[in-house]
Amino acid sequence: MKSKHLVFAAFAFAFACTLAVTAQESATTQTEQSKVCIRKQPAQKQEQGEHVFQQHCSRCHTAPDGFSPRIAGTVVLHMRVRASLSQHEEEMLLRFFNP
Amino acid sequence: MGSSTFASMLELTFDHSPRVTAPIRRLLLFFSVFATALCGIAQDTPLISGGVGFFTQTNAGRTTYYPTIEPLLAAPIGPHILVESRASLFEFFTPNGGNDPGYNHSHFIGLTYLQGDVIASRHATLVVGDYLIPFNTYNDRLAPIWISNFQDGPLIANLNFTSTGSGLGGMLRGNAIQRDKYSIDFSSYYSIRSANSQFGASRGTGGRANLYLPERRLELGFSFNRLLQATHENFYGAHAWWEPRDTAFRLRSEFSRGKHAQGYWVEADYRTRAFGGLDSAVGRIEPVFRIQQTFRRDMLASDGLPSVNTQRADFGLDYNLPHNARIITSYARRFSSAGNQNVWETAIVYRFLFPAWKGK
Numbered sequence: 001m002k003s004k005h006l007v008f009a010a011f012a013f014a015f016a017c018t019l020a021v022t023a024q025e026s027a028t029t030q031t032e033q034s035k036v037c038i039r040k041q042p043a044q045k046q047e048q049g050e051h052v053f054q055q056h057c058s059r060c061h062t063a064p065d066g067f068s069p070r071i072a073g074t075v076v077l078h079m080r081v082r083a084s085l086s087q088h089e090e091e092m093l094l095r096f097f098n099p
Numbered sequence: 100m101g102s103s104t105f106a107s108m109l110e111l112t113f114d115h116s117p118r119v120t121a122p123i124r125r126l127l128l129f130f131s132v133f134a135t136a137l138c139g140i141a142q143d144t145p146l147i148s149g150g151v152g153f154f155t156q157t158n159a160g161r162t163t164y165y166p167t168i169e170p171l172l173a174a175p176i177g178p179h180i181l182v183e184s185r186a187s188l189f190e191f192f193t194p195n196g197g198n199d200p201g202y203n204h205s206h207f208i209g210l211t212y213l214q215g216d217v218i219a220s221r222h223a224t225l226v227v228g229d230y231l232i233p234f235n236t237y238n239d240r241l242a243p244i245w246i247s248n249f250q251d252g253p254l255i256a257n258l259n260f261t262s263t264g265s266g267l268g269g270m271l272r273g274n275a276i277q278r279d280k281y282s283i284d285f286s287s288y289y290s291i292r293s294a295n296s297q298f299g300a301s302r303g304t305g306g307r308a309n310l311y312l313p314e315r316r317l318e319l320g321f322s323f324n325r326l327l328q329a330t331h332e333n334f335y336g337a338h339a340w341w342e343p344r345d346t347a348f349r350l351r352s353e354f355s356r357g358k359h360a361q362g363y364w365v366e367a368d369y370r371t372r373a374f375g376g377l378d379s380a381v382g383r384i385e386p387v388f389r390i391q392q393t394f395r396r397d398m399l400a401s402d403g404l405p406s407v408n409t410q411r412a413d414f415g416l417d418y419n420l421p422h423n424a425r426i427i428t429s430y431a432r433r434f435s436s437a438g439n440q441n442v443w444e445t446a447i448v449y450r451f452l453f454p455a456w457k458g459k
Contacts, residue, residue: 073142078173084284086274087221
């Protein structure tokens with residue numbers, strides 16, 4: 001019985017991921033122009049936020065190629081916890097993602 | 100689960116049959132309902148991130164294959180609360196051995212962590228739930244498959260007061276001091292004992308403090324934890340990271356000491372900008388090297404380190420493909436009185452990051 005639950009849970013998760021990927025592909029097509037592209041931001045305007053990104057986020061991992069602006073706030077909040085950012089750094093990072 | 104290497108995950112696979120218990124099902128239901136309720140908030144849409152990869156490991160002529168997915172869900176509730184969870188799902192295909200040419204397979208599904216984060220002040224965050232133990236750096240910073248330079252975690256990642264790498268209870272973490280020339284961040288936690296198959300934890304307490312010097316790109320940290328059950332052992336850790344400015348060179352190192360064993364690792368990786376930048380065909384090549392040693396202080400092996408003194412050297416060559424994909428290859432030679440071993444590893448890993456649902 002437990003293995004049935006396990007298999008069901010695995011299939012449900014795989015199905016959910018498939019739906020999410022499909023949704024992402026569709027959303028990507030629609031919002032391609034507005035996608036957050038970290039490396040293409042004007043450096044002067046985003047200098048402080050870029051420093052936060054380089055000094056805290058990039059210490060552990062490389063930057064993603066880009067992501068939907070709809071999750072920019074969630075990404076920053078997640079990084080605030082993971083990288084122990086202060087509120088000020090969180091605000092600068094959000095500004096960097098959304099100039 | 101957080102700091103476990105794939106080898107220890109394999110043991111878990113065989114020792115404990117994975118179960119989706121009633122509390123887990125209720126939690127998953129809670130997540131679904133709660134995430135649905137948040138639909139439509141600009142920039143704060145819950146996200147799904149993580150890595151998916153296909154790994155191979157050849158050890159003593161036997162090749163093991165393990166496709167793996169590590170999804171992470173992060174869902175904010177307003178501006179000050181975040182619920183996040185990471186799971187690990189993988190299937191092992193291992194050769195039968197002997198004269199049997201076939202393969203056996205087993206799977207593992209488990210939550211790595213499930214925690215709620217409350218932004219308590221400008222400099223502190225309260226974490227409750229099942230969280231990754233912030234002991235040194237590997238467990239909570241480098242373990243995800245899309246971050247690691249090598250497939251295998253360092254040997255001393257298993258030298259911790261809990262074999263699961265996670266604690267169940269509360270943690271206070273944040274940025275204590277933020278100046279232009281330095282910053283100090285901290286984590287302190289208390290974990291209760293739990294025998295739950297998904298939220299296993301030991302009773303213990305500890306913390307970590309990091310000093311970061313941005314001009315020198317140098318990070319120094321100290322970790323401590325104490326097991327508060329059975330033998331009440333102390334564990335100490337220290338780490339140093341250095342990433343020189345305007346280079347893509349990184350040097351990372353850790354040292355851990357427990358009551359019965361100790362060890363260290365040093366890892367260096369480099370990407371050159373000399374041939375058209377990091378995104379050029381040459382700039383995407385990333386040679387990696389890691390040396391590690393473990394030393395047993397006595398024969399009372401109550402931790403996850405090898406039972407005899409061990410040295411291991413890893414030579415890796417990674418390639419950072421466009422679109423968040425990465426090829427990871429390495430050769431390692433392990434030396435110990437129990438026998439020397441060659442370990443060949445290859446993998447391709449893709450990092451994904453997208454909203455949890457389609458938006459307007």
